[in-house]
Amino acid sequence: MNKQNFERDLQRRITELQKDRQPQRDLWPGIEYALNRQQEEVPLRSGKPFLGLAAAVAVIGFVGWLSFSPSPVGQGDPSLVAALSQQHQQQKQALLASFADQPALTQNWQEQLDELDGAAEAIKQALEEDPNNLALLKMLQQVYQQQIDLIEKVHAPKWQQI
Structure with a gap:
């Protein structure tokens, strides 16, 4: 089929299509159910990311407070x-x-999760030798946050996935 015949056939089929097409059944009850279910689940799940965020802020604040204290850390x-x-x-x-x-x-x-636990243990051992090392403390906090993020992402509901 050449290009001109193809275009003519395509145009003919487009004009033959129904202009107003209705679904075979009423879709609104299913849409309403999905929206209501999503609204019910959101408050239950919305507090969990904030739990991790609150813990991270608390740890960073604690480390920051210790870094400004007159006595050396540890x-x-x-x-x-x-x-x-x-x-x-x-x-x-x-x-x-x-x-x-x-x-x-x-x-x-x-x-x-076990690999991240191993990394945390290695950082803790390094901190035993150098307890004043803020970089190691931050690394430990980051490894812990990665574990929390992993748990949350692995168990994320399907409607939250992109």
Whole structure:
């Protein structure tokens, strides 16, 4: 079929199409149900990202406060690292408990979480040798935040995915 015949045939078929086409059934009940269900789920899920954000702000504020205090951070006292680790563990356990009934989107997310745990342990060991190193404290906080983000992304509802 040459180009001229194709264009003529296409134009003929376009003019033959129905101008006003109606669906076979009423679609509004399904649309209304989906919108209402989404509105019901949003308040339940909307607090979780803020939980991670609040924890990150608290840790950054705590590290910042310690950096401006007159005494040096730590001096062999691992209380900051212990407090940071304890807070992270509580937050992680709360997230895992809240997502316990939801299926994970990937199969290997536990392995990724374990790898991040290994990174956190390596940073903690480095902090034992140099407790005043703010860069290491920030790295530890970032690894913890990556774990929280991983848990949230792996258990995100399908309607939140792009």
